[in-house]
Amino acid sequence: MSANSVDVVLVKAGRTKLRYPAEVIRDDGTRMTVRAPWAAVGARDFGFVRFEPGDVFTEHYWRDRWYAVKEVRSGNGALKGWYCDIARPAVATAGELVCEDLDLDLWLSADGATVLRLDEDEFAESGLADRDPEAAENARRALDELELLARDGGFSALLG
Template structure:
């Protein structure tokens, strides 16, 4: 098991949870975790107790990707956090969230979320803003090319 620690832009821990490591390299860690919080309807997707999250963390990319499947195994979509490159250690993954998020549905339609929160944030450094913009662009290109976790996108 590994502990994931989500941090704010100042590096303060916001919350943590555990997952099972599925694969790891020097630059990537893929884990499986399950939604254990109360059901949450986001409008574009509903996260429910027991949903399976296959989470992709990178030490050299400004985002992470959560491939989400329901209890029935059906893909719901991909939730992506624009974040500083992950710090991956033997027993934990730490990642600084930068407010921007992306939802990709099963057909590959993309919604960029929380742009207003990102623009209004006064606690982001110039480096964080620059990295977030580059990370968002790289992520959108990855979706368009159906690379990595997005290879499952349907017609």
């Protein structure tokens, strides 16, 4: 693995959900930005957006924030929007970037008109509030923060 690449490891409920190679675009010690093609097998249609082979994700992970923001573009470069995972702060080690998904998500469409809070039912069913109330509170606060930024046009400043 080269100095400008890393394996992104997405963990959910203590298990590796997905692992894929990504190119490191920027790392300032707090935020690491990577770029990778759609890593799942086949397409995934969420109803509000479709991720498919050829899509390119520019992913922003923070070591001090409870979320990751993924800019999604089609293979021809057209912006689809931003998919945000509520997650524990990312952990980067030699050649690996680990992000633990906490079930909550947010979607912001390319035109900024659609902001969707996602998977709140999964989050409630996960039992995180009972197992780790502090993490659950941080997750809820992070979702509220991202929703406010999305509705107020603050993603440019966040990702700039």
